[in-house]
Amino acid sequence: MTAPASSPAGAPVPLLEVRGLGKRFPGVVALAGVDLRVDAGEVVAVIGENGAGKSTLMKVVAGVHEPDAGELRWCGEPVRIDSVRRAAELGIALIHQELNLCDNLSVGANVLLGREPGRRLGWLVPRAVDAAARPFLARVGLDVDPRTPLGRLAMGPRQLVEIAKALSQDARLLIMDEPTSSLSFDETERLCRVIDELRAQGCAVLYISHRLGEVERVADRVIGLRDGRPSGALERGAIDHRAMVRLMVGRELEVRPRARRDSGARPVRLAIEGLRSATWPEHAVDLQVHAGEIVGLAGLVGAGRSELLEAVFGAARALAGRVAVDGVALPRGHGVRDAVAAGLAFVPEDRKERGAVLRMSALANTTLASLPEHRRAGGRWAGVLDGGRERATFGRVAARLDLRCKGPGQPVATLSGGNQQKVVLGRWLARDAQVLLLDEPTRGVDIGAKDEIYKRMEELAAQGCAILFASSELAELLALADRIVVMHEGAVAGELRAERATEELVMALATGAGTRAAVEATT
Amino acid sequence: MNRKLIGIVTVLAVVVAAAALQSPTFLSGPSVESLLARTALYGLLSIGAAFVIVTGGIDLSIGSVLCLAGLAPPFLVLELGWPIAAAFAAALALALVLGVLHGVLVTRLDLQPFVVTLCGLLVYRGLARGVTGDASVGWAERHREVAWLVERIPVTDAFAITPPMLVLLVVAVAATLVMTRTVLGRYLLALGNNREAARLSGIPTERTVVVAYAISGALAGLAGVLFVVDSVGGKAASLGNFYELYAIAGAVLGGCSLRGGEASIPGVVLGAGLMQVVLSAVRQTGIDTEIEFAIVGGVILVWVVAEELLRRAWRRRARG
Structure with a gap:
């Protein structure tokens, strides 16, 4: 000493x-x-x-x-x-x-x-x-x-x-x-x-x-x-x-809160019932997302947000529970292919490791999840691709997301983070996915591109998509979501309507310890 | 990809020119014909290897599958009295099934491709030797019904096209189209680059990998059948020894990365050709044939080192 x-x-x-x-x-x-x-x-x-x-x-x-x-x-x-x-x-x-x-x-x-x-x-x-x-x-x-x-x-x-x-x-x-x-x-x-x-x-x-x-x-x-x-x-x-x-908390908002609509009357697009992930087998999660609604998943690192999204998408098999899209239930223990067929889309948190195929072109990345629909009429049996149809899809998606690239052939590795993310998102728009699961969609994206991704998410919701996204940025959750579901140690700790949510409330629910007292004290 | 293709063409041209200067007979009709005939057979193997390598896997069983499938038809016809067509069909089906088996073990049980196909290498050769009793098996006097498979089609007095060359041409064109123009090829490239991203895009990654191993097995079988007809016969102890390594070397020379996600079939065929050119050059220019392995290995090493250095130089130039 x-x-x-x-x-x-x-x-x-x-x-x-x-x-x-x-x-x-x-x-x-x-x-x-x-x-x-x-x-x-x-x-x-x-x-x-x-x-x-x-x-x-x-x-x-x-x-x-x-x-x-x-x-x-x-x-x-x-x-x-x-x-x-x-x-x-x-x-x-x-x-x-x-x-x-x-x-x-x-x-x-x-x-x-x-x-x-x-x-x-x-x-x-x-x-x-x-x-x-x-x-x-x-x-x-x-x-x-x-x-x-x-x-x-x-x-x-x-x-x-x-x-x-x-x-x-x-x-x-x-x-x-x-x-x-x-x-x-x-x-x-x-x-x-x-x-x-x-x-x-x-x-x-x-x-x-x-x-x-x-x-x-x-x-x-x-x-x-x-x-x-x-x-x-x-x-x-x-x-x-x-x-x-x-x-x-108390960070300044970079985004203007969006005009929120009451989505209660709209049909439920994504219904999650009693879902248990392998990481948190003791907690069952129930959650619904309506057409045109953006639901934010809040929580601290390791609260089980990613695990929930992965279980919904079938990327990691759920232990129990049911997922239904537009009222149609996915098979028990569903996998990625079932989820994709049902119209679910997933943008993982780690874009470079799990989202983009970096060495492939922007075009090939965009059509990757819908290649069978891009087969040439004459060569369907052999799976011959129709280049014209692929380029048309790419053009449509690129315009919708305002993708900035030199051309369809540009390797995704050379795009900016924001544009890479748009390519990964575009892969799902190419197959008209209606239920989007986004895990930290603005991670590793610079400020300007963040705003753009927010705008695209709002537009997609306005067009009737149901969006469930996890974010670690409170400002982003508060500005974008119609509803915020807060997770703590694998369970849903509480749900806040956007107009009533504050950073203090979300953080109090997310940190768990002394939750009730903190929430009561602030409300 | 194009850069790599230009590279391999350049190297091929340089080696051919050097060999032609050293040995005046190198570019003679018979010499070129035998070169192309051998390239035809090794090219098939390299194309198969490329389909597996593009997934990030490896197939070490190629030589043994070739041996087993190649010796099967004469054995079935001459020893067991099968009809010729059935014997060929059975041999090709066997090779295909072995490839599927490798793919299933690699995907369903998540075993390492190296281990699975290494076991294949040992097992199939052992089986072939056991069944044939290590005796030479072949088409006695080149069975009349199969001779057409290797019948020369004379073009000039000194040069002829052989059916295996045509087979390679057809397979190479088909493989190129599959790799560049079809759903399967796109899936192979995508999962070779980033298997997780491919899986999360809803691609049937496991099935696609099985298909790759099946293609490798089937092409090894096809090459084996043609080899045995061409060489009248063979012994299970030696037929196809080390061929998997020639196949992989050809694919690597042709621009495949063993990390997966990269393959150009024309490059792979040229790579297989380059191997044969180097071997022929060694034999014809009077260098001791005992050291031919060393020379082949040296050429591959020089090529991959040069490629890596060029790649770094390009990257530095792109940055600065």
């Missing part, structure tokens, strides 16, 4: 001090004017909506990204943290959302990976590794044999192994990015106790979490981020659920 160094004035020198930090990515300001101070033996939590810049801030501190503006001081000295290695030398360790551990190695080998003690001429001495690992495992309160294969541990203990690994590298500042996202309640409590213990040992912790309950439990100080800018701070004693929600 090191005694805090003192500045001439007598106040302790902060372990880490960040002033005026700025970071831009192409088309996005990720961070601007962010200040942050962390003292030894202090737990500082950073909260904010998805995309508020929390992870970017952590990555800058951990040397993954270099900042474009601002100053970093470590123990009072200005430093440049230009690599993860440099951060590790200083004593900064980032514990990732996805753990960086090897399942096939033992717990002890993982703790000391790359720094195995007692190796001579490349020979490992397993006993020396185990002995060296033990004290670090003890510090995180993990009572397992260092020889246990890591793959046998549950997620909670693995997290502790990761922390032990950081401690073995003499880390003085631990950065934890959503450490509890895959932990059970008991495991979370155990992690909180370990954090208390580390604080007592003089370690500093920078903590990112959506779960406000545990932030309240562990944090000495809370920093709010909104659109990459600081939105305020809370000192111990002032940290409570409502105050934190206020720090997270």
Whole structure:
């Protein structure tokens, strides 16, 4: 344990001090004017909506990204943290959302990976590794044999192994990015106790979490981020659920709210009854979307929005439940092909990995879901394609979506993010899909293109389509949706009509803990 | 794609020119005829391999399927007294079924194509050797009823067209049309590029992959039947050894990426041809034939390295 160094004035020198930090990515300001101070033996939590810049801030501190503006001081000295290695030398360790551990190695080998003690001429001495690992495992309160294969541990203990690994590298500042996202309640409590213990040992912790309950439990100080800018701070004693929600929301709307129509009288196009996804088998979801209606799915990361959309589309088989389109039920345990045949469309969250076929042309991407309809009359049996018909479809879809490309032959990889998304959406318009499931339709799309995608969604709804879309941006949900369905841990936590929804209400439902009280307090 | 085609044509022209300078007989009628005859058979194999490679898979069983299907007709006719037509039909059907089997194992059980077809490679050769007792099997004195399959059609005194060349031409044209102009070809390219995006677009990805393996099996069978007629007979221990590697090499030379999603059938046929040109050149220019494998391997390596370097240069130019 090191005694805090003192500045001439007598106040302790902060372990880490960040002033005026700025970071831009192409088309996005990720961070601007962010200040942050962390003292030894202090737990500082950073909260904010998805995309508020929390992870970017952590990555800058951990040397993954270099900042474009601002100053970093470590123990009072200005430093440049230009690599993860440099951060590790200083004593900064980032514990990732996805753990960086090897399942096939033992717990002890993982703790000391790359720094195995007692190796001579490349020979490992397993006993020396185990002995060296033990004290670090003890510090995180993990009572397992260092020889246990890591793959046998549950997620909670693995997290502790990761922390032990950081401690073995003499880390003085631990950065934890959503450490509890895959932990059970008991495991979370155990992690909180370990954090208390580390604080007592003089370690500093920078903590990112959506779960406000545990932030309240562990944090000495809370920093709010909104659109990459600081939105305020809370000192111990002032940290409570409502105050934190206020720090997270209140973002300015980029879009004008659309004129909403009462869709109650219109026919139901998509009916979901008792749907259980494999990820959240204990919760059944019921949901209806009417013709001309846009329904937004709100929730935090991991709340089960994507899982719901995938189960509806049959991309991941549902365990139970029924999906009906225009009153016609899909077969039980339906797959993608059943869904497509019924007129459902799905735009996945990860456009590059799962949406666009990047090396194919804009035209081939557009007609991909409707190729059998583009066969030449004379060669139907052989599946010969009718180029003219394909070009006609492409022209129609491109005009409807205002697609900007050099021509039908342009590879999709060379289009902008917004236009790529239009191509993926266009694939479904080419077959006149009437029920659209969109997962984060504006992710990775620049601001201008976002507006355009909103406009297209509104036009499609006006033409009678039913749209169910998941979004992590509250402003987008509030501006676009007629109704907002909020999910929390796999279940529908509540439903809000657009005219009554506020960011506070949505966030209160989405964060779960203290839900009812928060909702009642605001209404 | 066009760039790759230009590349392979250029390399082919250079190798042919170099060989012609070294050996005056290289461009003689008989030499060209034997070159084309061999290209016809290996080209069929490479086209089949390309259909599998474009899905991101690999077919290592080609040589063994060729052996089994190739030896089946003479065995069935001469040993068991089957009618010739039935024997041919059975051989081709067998090859097709084996391809379908590979495809089903790869898609339904999600097994790795390398492992599935490696097992095929071992099993079919073992079966062929077991059934034939490792004896030479063939059309005795080139059975009159089958000889027409390889009957030369003289064009000049020194050069003739053989039926396998015509078979390759028909198959190559058909395969090109399938790949570029049909639903099946578009599905193959799409799922080879991004299988998940293809699946989420409602494409029957599993069925499409099965068809690709079936095509590879069927073409290996067809080539095998023609090979055995052409060479009068063969032994199960040696017939078709390593041919899967020649087939894959031809496809790669012709511009297929083993990552999938890229194939040009004309390129693949030229790639198969380039392999044969290199082999002929080695034999005719008096280089020790013992090292021909080394030379073939070297040519392929030089080609893929050059291609990668050119690709990087193009990309750098496109960026800067």
